Amino acid sequence: MSVTKWISASALLLLAAMAHAHARLTAADPADGSSGKPPAYIVLSFSEAARITAMTLQRDGEEPRTLTFPPAEKATRITVPLPKLLPGSYTLSWRVVGEDSHVVPGTLHFTVVESPAPGGGGA
Amino acid sequence: MAVDILSVTLRALSFLALFQAAGIALFLALREQQLPKTDSALQRIGTLAALIAAALCLGQYFLEAARMSGGLDGVFDAALQGMVLRSAVSATLSWRLLGLVLIVAGLWFRGTAGRTAGITGVVVLLASFTFVGHTSKDAVRWLLSPVLLVHLSAVAFWYGSLLPLYLVSSREPPQTAASVVQEFSARAVRLVPALLLAGLILATVLLPNLTALHRPYGELLLAKVAGFCVLMLFAAMNRWRFGPALRLGDRAAGRRFRQVVGAEFLLLATVLCVTAAMTTFFSPEGEQPHARPHTAHADDPRRSAIVCGEKVVDSLTRCL
Numbered sequence: 419m420s421v422t423k424w425i426s427a428s429a430l431l432l433l434a435a436m437a438h439a440h441a442r443l444t445a446a447d448p449a450d451g452s453s454g455k456p457p458a459y460i461v462l463s464f465s466e467a468a469r470i471t472a473m474t475l476q477r478d479g480e481e482p483r484t485l486t487f488p489p490a491e492k493a494t495r496i497t498v499p500l501p502k503l504l505p506g507s508y509t510l511s512w513r514v515v516g517e518d519s520h521v522v523p524g525t526l527h528f529t530v531v532e533s534p535a536p537g538g539g540g541a
Numbered sequence: 542m543a544v545d546i547l548s549v550t551l552r553a554l555s556f557l558a559l560f561q562a563a564g565i566a567l568f569l570a571l572r573e574q575q576l577p578k579t580d581s582a583l584q585r586i587g588t589l590a591a592l593i594a595a596a597l598c599l600g601q602y603f604l605e606a607a608r609m610s611g612g613l614d615g616v617f618d619a620a621l622q623g624m625v626l627r628s629a630v631s632a633t634l635s636w637r638l639l640g641l642v643l644i645v646a647g648l649w650f651r652g653t654a655g656r657t658a659g660i661t662g663v664v665v666l667l668a669s670f671t672f673v674g675h676t677s678k679d680a681v682r683w684l685l686s687p688v689l690l691v692h693l694s695a696v697a698f699w700y701g702s703l704l705p706l707y708l709v710s711s712r713e714p715p716q717t718a719a720s721v722v723q724e725f726s727a728r729a730v731r732l733v734p735a736l737l738l739a740g741l742i743l744a745t746v747l748l749p750n751l752t753a754l755h756r757p758y759g760e761l762l763l764a765k766v767a768g769f770c771v772l773m774l775f776a777a778m779n780r781w782r783f784g785p786a787l788r789l790g791d792r793a794a795g796r797r798f799r800q801v802v803g804a805e806f807l808l809l810a811t812v813l814c815v816t817a818a819m820t821t822f823f824s825p826e827g828e829q830p831h832a833r834p835h836t837a838h839a840d841d842p843r844r845s846a847i848v849c850g851e852k853v854v855d856s857l858t859r860c861l
Contacts, residue, residue, distance in 0.1 A: 442824070471609035471621060513611055519629040519673040520821075521608040523545075 441468035441516030446526050453529035456503040460510060467492035468514040471521070475500065478507040492517070503530045544607045544615075545822075551601040553817035557810055558594035559637065562587055563666055564701005566644045566659040567694075573724055578712040583705055587648045591641040602634045633672045640666025667693040685746055692739035695732045700813070703806040710787060710798050719788035722798070726780045733773070740766075747825035758823035761815055768812045775805045 445463040448454065462470075469492045476482035487498045492515075511525045565587035569580070576583075606621035607613050615621050625631060640662045647659020670693055671686040702725055710718045744762060753759045779801050786794030 469624075471624065472611045472615075474611075511611070513609055515609060515624070515628070519633075521605070523611070 441466040441514055441522060443524055448526075448528040450526040450528070453531050455532045456530045457500055457528075460498050460500055462496045462498075462512070464494050464496070464514065464516070466517050467494050468496070468516050468522070469493075470496055470498070471513050471515055473498060473510070473512040476509045476511070477504070478509075482509075482511070505530050505532065544604065544611065544613060548601060548604045548608050549818050549821045551597050551604065552821060553814040555594055555597035555601055556813045556817050558590045558597055559641075559666060560697045560700045560813060561704065562590040562594055562641060562644050562701070563663045563697040564699070564703075565590065565705060566647050566663050566701075567698045568702045568705045570647065570656045570659040571698075571728070572721065574717070574720070576709060576713055576717065576721070579705065579708045582708055582712075584648045586704065588645050591645050591648075595638055595641050598634055598637050602630065605630050629673045633669045636665055636669035636672070640664075640669065663694070663697065664690075667697060681746055685743060688739045688742045691735055692743065695736040695739070696809070696813075699729065699732060699736075700806070700809040703802050703809070707799050707802045707806075710795055710802070715787055715790040715795075718795075719784065722779070722784040722787060726776075726784060729776060729780070733776075736769075740769075749825070753825065756823075758819060758825045761819040761823065764815060765812050765819075768808055768815075772805060772808055775801050775808070 441464040443462060444465050447459075447461040448457050469490070470487055473485040473487055474482040475485055483501075485498060485500070487496075490496075496514075507527065507529045509525055509527050511523070513521055513523050515521055565583050569583060569587070602625065603616055603622075605625045606618055607615035609615055609621045609624065610618055643658045643662025643665060645662075647655050647657075647662055649655070650658060667690055671682075671689055706722060706725060709721045713721070748754070748759060748762075754763060779798055783794045783798035783801060787798060
């Protein structure tokens with residue numbers, strides 16, 4: 419078998435191992451730049467199934483705090499519970515892994531303008 | 542950010558070492574004559590490149606968990622390392638290491654066995670590039686993956702042959718050197734259209750429209766095309782001028798030939814590094830960066846993942 423034929427045959431055999439897609443954020447709730455009551459959850463929607471690998475929430479002037487999220491399979495819509503938030507500007511940062519195995523970072527900002535209900539803790 | 546810079550640096554260096562090892566394997570497997578004064582040096586350099594590539598790939602693999610967490614502490618996170626282990630990144634590393642082992646075997650075994658091992662290693666190694674990344678996501682990946690394989694094979698042969706050509710022109714007798722250069726040029730003439738066509742197909746399928754050329758992925762792609770055009774100029778100089786002059790034993794021509802080969806090497810190495818950054822941080826989709834939300838402040842440049850990539854590229858540019 420010639421070298422060219424050998425390379426072609428090998429390439430064809432390897433095609434079976436290829437797959438995967440690529441995730442990008444399509445929507446978020448609360449939306450980037452929005453302001454309102456303290457949200458109880460953050461909901462991120464992606465174009466393809468993705469898995470969160472890290473997430474932090476930072477209130478202006480404070481250190482970022484790591485958010486815990488339940489280990490889950492990849493999903494296009496990911497909901498993460500938030501701690502009770504005090505009024506202020508927040509930056510949510512995350513990293514997700516998409517179907518193509520790329521690590522994709524992202525951030526969004528929102529503002530809490532109302533205090534949580536009495537008896538709630540602060541962020 | 543530091544983790545991302547470290548990761549892309551390892552990725553760029555691994556590209557250089559991987560393509561050097563693959564290119565030397567192809568050069569030795571496809572050459573038509575023995576090169577008594579150069580062969581052993583190429584075996585050693587190819588082996589060293591393969592070892593360095595393996596170390597860089599392993600480093601990049603362990604750093605993947607750190608990229609997932611956003612900090613170096615992720616390297617020691619068993620859950621994240623487990624996630625990497627079960628991902629396509631793990632399969633990619635396995636195929637690359639297997640390819641490198643076969644390449645080293647091909648460098649040291651003679652005859653058909655060595656040639657077969659070397660070429661198999663190169664195919665396995667380059668195929669690993671199709672397991673992850675932008676070409677692996679598309680609906681027409683059945684087309685993109687083999688096209689990418691052709692593209693990478695051409696680059697590996699070209700880039701990896703430059704160092705052997707440099708050594709051959711300085712160590713072998715003029716007749717032998719001229720003959721090897723002529724052999725390479727004849728192959729390069731067939732490679733250029735394949736490289737161009739494969740690149741054109743990849744760009745056409747991956748880029749959503751022409752305006753995507755004004756975004757980071759498209760701009761870096763145009764930079765690669767510009768680099769390719771300059772490379773063609775260098776290649777033409779060697780094919781038509783300095784290469785033939787080698788046969789006459791013209792020492793000045795030999796020196797010029799090596800200078801041009803050195804320039805080609807640097808140019809291609811730069812293109813490989815740009816590709817490493819481009820394919821790590823940017824998406825050909827352009828309009829929608831990796832994680833930019835559809836929201837009121839989406840035009841704020843600080844609020845998108847694409848800016849993260851731009852900052853890294855800026856930092857790398859300043860470092861260079």
